[in-house]
Amino acid sequence: xxxxxxxxxxxxxxxxxxxxxxxxxxxxxxxxxxxxxxxxxxxxxxxxxxxxxxxxxxxxxxxxxxxxxxxxxxxxxxxxxxxxxxxxxxxxxxxxxxxxxxxxxxxxxxxxxxxxxxxxxxxxxxxxxxxxxxxxxxxxxxxxxxx
Amino acid sequence: xxxxxxxxxxxxxxxxxxxxxxxxxxxxxxxxxxxxxxxxxxxxxxxxxxxxxxxxxxxxxxxxxxxxxxxxxxxxxxxxxxxxxxxxxxxxxxxxxxxxxxxxxxxxxxxxxxxxxxxxxxxxxxxxxxxxxxxxxxxxxxxxxxxxxxxxxxxxxxxxxxxxxxxxxxxxxxxxxxxxxxxxxxxxxxxxxxxxxxxxxxxxxxxxxxxxxxx
Ligand code: HEM
Ligand code: FES
Numbered sequence: 001x002x003x004x005x006x007x008x009x010x011x012x013x014x015x016x017x018x019x020x021x022x023x024x025x026x027x028x029x030x031x032x033x034x035x036x037x038x039x040x041x042x043x044x045x046x047x048x049x050x051x052x053x054x055x056x057x058x059x060x061x062x063x064x065x066x067x068x069x070x071x072x073x074x075x076x077x078x079x080x081x082x083x084x085x086x087x088x089x090x091x092x093x094x095x096x097x098x099x100x101x102x103x104x105x106x107x108x109x110x111x112x113x114x115x116x117x118x119x120x121x122x123x124x125x126x127x128x129x130x131x132x133x134x135x136x137x138x139x140x141x142x143x144x145x146x147x
Numbered sequence: 148x149x150x151x152x153x154x155x156x157x158x159x160x161x162x163x164x165x166x167x168x169x170x171x172x173x174x175x176x177x178x179x180x181x182x183x184x185x186x187x188x189x190x191x192x193x194x195x196x197x198x199x200x201x202x203x204x205x206x207x208x209x210x211x212x213x214x215x216x217x218x219x220x221x222x223x224x225x226x227x228x229x230x231x232x233x234x235x236x237x238x239x240x241x242x243x244x245x246x247x248x249x250x251x252x253x254x255x256x257x258x259x260x261x262x263x264x265x266x267x268x269x270x271x272x273x274x275x276x277x278x279x280x281x282x283x284x285x286x287x288x289x290x291x292x293x294x295x296x297x298x299x300x301x302x303x304x305x306x307x308x309x310x311x312x313x314x315x316x317x318x319x320x321x322x323x324x325x326x327x328x329x330x331x332x333x334x335x336x337x338x339x340x341x342x343x344x345x346x347x348x349x350x351x352x353x354x355x356x357x358x359x360x361x362x
Contacts, residue, residue, distance in 0.1 A: 028224055092210055
């Protein structure tokens, strides 16, 4: 093979490689998950465990795909009835704790404070704690989880 | 292939003015070490392309950055491949710039009239290092965060203007979301643009001055 043909072949291989990379890029750009976001009601605990007053932390788990996911929520006996609050701080996502003595949710990370119903009363959080859907059916309590 | 190229080039006209350049005389004793600059350039292009791809999924925010990187690694199809290619090409770029510099040094190609091209080369090296430093923060994990805290704190040791310099690079007294955004902007916009400009100058000079005749 002479030098000219050799170079031509190199250029062609380079172009082929470029084409392949282009195809791979398209695969990469195409969204991997087109599943729509939905809500899933999971059986968290039973009715008799609902707090009679104040706030109660409930730990529960649910199956997602082939994984078991452990999570938690705060159940609050509010004026309008039971509400479930997500423990994820709206600032940077740390998990808040319920402080029984102060009657507030406190965030350990930057001192965010929320009242019993999740409204911000101090610190950096920009929004209240997220309310999770809560349903009581046949003695069972279901909490709505985003999936 | 040739036909398509000829059709385009008969209108675009890039071949004719380059004929003399492509058929220019080269020094007798060329060897593969003269490809090191070209290899560095190839790596630069690879990091640009994979970087553009990463920017499709990466989210430069305090709350989302880390999550989006995990998503690229675990969910996005071929995401791991794109991310690793970006990392490897960036690291190899630094190595190949150094090897290329050694070649230029050994063959004495920095001598007149090529001093300015040596200087341009030094700038490509500075930009490549700056790109590595700013890129390292972007995953926003513990390693990245503390590396940036330590790295930027060096600016604070400069006499007299140390503090002002520190605020300048961090965007405030500490490393936080503001730092992340300015590092992101530097990494994907400012440095690549400056690198592009300096490489144009570098190649322009290689073209004008020709490859040096060796020792
Ligand atoms: C992104 C980094 C760089 C790229 C992509 C690059 C690319 C190139 C290319 C393609 C050439 C043509 C000859 C060859 O490949 O050996 C070249 C020549 C040259 N480079 Fe670089 N280079 C880079 C960094 C540097 C650095 C850090 C220096 C020196 C400190 C430097 C100094 C020179 C000089 C003086 C020449 C002319 C050599 C001659 O005429 O024999 N370059 N560069
Ligand atoms: S994460 Fe809760 S206050 Fe910052």
